[in-house]
Amino acid sequence: MTTASKTVLLTGTSPLYSELLQLLKEKGYRVVSLAEMAENRTEIRFAVEVTNLDLELKKAAIRELDGKLPANVPILTTSLAITATEVASWTQCPARVCGFGTLVPLAERELIEIAPALQTAPSVLEQAEAFLQSMGKQTEVVVDEIGLVFPRILSLIINEAAFTVMERTATAQDIDTAMKKGTNYPYGPLEWADQIGLDDVYAIIRGLHRDLGEERYRPAPLLRKLVLAGRVGKRSNQGFYQYEPKEVSYR
Amino acid sequence: MAVHSIGVIGAGTMGAGIALVCARKGHRVHLLDTNQDVLNKAQSYLLEVLSKDVQKGRISKQQKEQTYRLVVPVQDMALLKESDIVIEAVPERLELKKSIFASLTEVCRSDSLLLTNTSSLSITEIAGGLTHAERILGFHFFNPAPVMPLVEVVRGKQSSEQNVTRAYQFARDLGKVPVVVADTPGFIVNRVARPYYNEALRILGDGIAEVDQIDRIMTLAGGFKMGPFELQDMIGIDINFATTESVYTNFFHEGRFKPSRIQQRMVQAGKLGRKTGEGFYDYSK
Numbered sequence: 001m002t003t004a005s006k007t008v009l010l011t012g013t014s015p016l017y018s019e020l021l022q023l024l025k026e027k028g029y030r031v032v033s034l035a036e037m038a039e040n041r042t043e044i045r046f047a048v049e050v051t052n053l054d055l056e057l058k059k060a061a062i063r064e065l066d067g068k069l070p071a072n073v074p075i076l077t078t079s080l081a082i083t084a085t086e087v088a089s090w091t092q093c094p095a096r097v098c099g100f101g102t103l104v105p106l107a108e109r110e111l112i113e114i115a116p117a118l119q120t121a122p123s124v125l126e127q128a129e130a131f132l133q134s135m136g137k138q139t140e141v142v143v144d145e146i147g148l149v150f151p152r153i154l155s156l157i158i159n160e161a162a163f164t165v166m167e168r169t170a171t172a173q174d175i176d177t178a179m180k181k182g183t184n185y186p187y188g189p190l191e192w193a194d195q196i197g198l199d200d201v202y203a204i205i206r207g208l209h210r211d212l213g214e215e216r217y218r219p220a221p222l223l224r225k226l227v228l229a230g231r232v233g234k235r236s237n238q239g240f241y242q243y244e245p246k247e248v249s250y251r
Numbered sequence: 252m253a254v255h256s257i258g259v260i261g262a263g264t265m266g267a268g269i270a271l272v273c274a275r276k277g278h279r280v281h282l283l284d285t286n287q288d289v290l291n292k293a294q295s296y297l298l299e300v301l302s303k304d305v306q307k308g309r310i311s312k313q314q315k316e317q318t319y320r321l322v323v324p325v326q327d328m329a330l331l332k333e334s335d336i337v338i339e340a341v342p343e344r345l346e347l348k349k350s351i352f353a354s355l356t357e358v359c360r361s362d363s364l365l366l367t368n369t370s371s372l373s374i375t376e377i378a379g380g381l382t383h384a385e386r387i388l389g390f391h392f393f394n395p396a397p398v399m400p401l402v403e404v405v406r407g408k409q410s411s412e413q414n415v416t417r418a419y420q421f422a423r424d425l426g427k428v429p430v431v432v433a434d435t436p437g438f439i440v441n442r443v444a445r446p447y448y449n450e451a452l453r454i455l456g457d458g459i460a461e462v463d464q465i466d467r468i469m470t471l472a473g474g475f476k477m478g479p480f481e482l483q484d485m486i487g488i489d490i491n492f493a494t495t496e497s498v499y500t501n502f503f504h505e506g507r508f509k510p511s512r513i514q515q516r517m518v519q520a521g522k523l524g525r526k527t528g529e530g531f532y533d534y535s536k
């Protein structure tokens with residue numbers, strides 16, 4: 001592949017951003033930002049958009065990509081907080097929009113899910129699969145719904161654990177211990193949430209609650225408040241647990 | 252408080268395992284069951300496990316004999332009189348458990364610790380109306396008890412803090428990992444794990460992904476050891492459904508715990524998982 005065919009535009013504010021940036025670079029992609037779009041317009045082969053919590057910001061970014069990138073450039077967007085179908089509905093060229101979704105840390109994900117919007121063109125879906133596979137991940141194509149499969153199920157487990165702490169039924173430590181020692185979870189749900197970022201977890205549950213309208217998806221008030229307070233987990237040194245401040249890392 | 256003698260009531264799956272856990276730590280155990288056959292089976296089970304321990308070089312023949320002899324099968328509750336701690340593991344029926352705890356209150360010293368291995372009943376309800384209810388707590392092992400490290404120490408409305416500490420320490424002394432939880436439906440594990448099954452069923456029902464896809468995603472993307480459907484097949488779909496129903500009912504029909512019709516149909520069809528040869532997967536071949 002030439003450099004030009006490996007140019008990817010990456011934009012968004014979720015925890016996925018920095019990990020995807022690193023992984024794309026490792027796999028030999030040239031990555032440009034939204035600000036650099038104009039001068040690289042003809043070289044960009046793929047756009048990846050990953051904002052979850054702030055949907056206004058997501059909409060603005062998607063509209064900008066759709067308005068400025070040639071119509072044959074696929075836009076891969078996270079369908080964690082909103083369906084890919086709704087994101088595609090914001091664009092002039094919905095056939096090029098395709099959903100995907102996963103949670104950090106990417107190193108632990110052998111597989112990433114893809115969810116085509118109702119409008120996604122088959123060729124775009126193929127390109128999306130090939131693209132994620134080029135990053136060393138297996139793919140699984142599922143029907144478009146908020147949070148796909150793994151992020152949705154895990155977020156709801158975390159939500160239940162958040163209710164359990166909020167109600168003082170058990171401590172965060174004891175909940176995590178119980179799930180690891182009583183049912184073999186790889187991590188306790190609350191330490192897992194701190195690792196993923198509470199903002200992404202909350203965005204998923206809020207989205208399910210908004211779109212499906214059921215009590216089943218009501219976000220735990222504690223989770224919502226932690227996100228509002230900026231206590232999104234390890235990366236802010238505080239979430240369900242408190243962490244030692246670490247050296248500031250650059251992006 | 253030193254523990255000299257333990258009573259275990261019910262010598263079935265859990266009771267026999269719990270008796271083994273206690274005996275391995277050198278405790279004398281009175282293992283009570285109303286059914287002599289069950290007691291005989293429990294003893295063969297103990298011999299079998301301990302013989303394997305000898306074969307694997309974990310214990311000597313002499314240790315095996317000693318441990319085996321520590322478990323005394325009994326059918327008369329009066330023999331539990333001297334027990335410092337009693338662990339009840341009879342079938343999951345409220346009235347049965349209530350009557351057993353009422354008898355224990357008569358038989359045992361008022362400072363003995365009375366524990367129930369219930370998975371889904373309220374400790375507070377079991378202890379309701381009994382004298383010295385402060386020493387009645389939940390002590391929830393996981394199956395198989397000798398293998399799974401967790402014990403949920405369940406604090407009933409009337410349980411005293413001092414007895415919570417005693418039960419916690421006792422679990423530690425048994426080599427288990429205890430956690431403390433208030434008396435709420437499903438305690439920790441059976442509650443927090445509900446979405447793993449329920450949401451997978453919902454995703455299936457809404458046509459978002461298929462059974463094998465969901466299992467593959469949860470293991471490869473999520474790092475779970477088993478997918479939600481293979482796990483239900485292993486646990487027993489009827490058992491899993493009953494747990495969900497119980498948590499749902501006891502949370503007064505909170506929407507988060509709503510059971511799945513797909514799962515109910517599997518139970519109605521007798522497709523219960525591995526034990527019937529078919530569940531979400533076919534095991535007959």
Ligand SMILES: NC(=O)c1ccc[n+]([C@@H]2O[C@H](COP(=O)([O-])OP(=O)(O)OC[C@H]3O[C@@H](n4cnc5c(N)ncnc54)[C@H](O)[C@@H]3O)[C@@H](O)[C@H]2O)c1
Pocket residue numbers: 260261262263264265266283284285286289339340341342343344347351368369370371391392393394
């Ligand atoms: N099996 C599991 O996976 C599991 C896990 C955790 C907790 N539990 C709980 O442990 C308890 C026991 O479950 P189990 O699977 O071992 O059941 P089980 O049916 O294997 O054993 C129960 C035993 O109690 C005996 N029994 C019945 N009435 C009695 C009485 N009045 N006095 C003395 N013994 C009597 C029965 O003969 C039987 O042997 C239940 O409360 C259950 O919810 C079970």
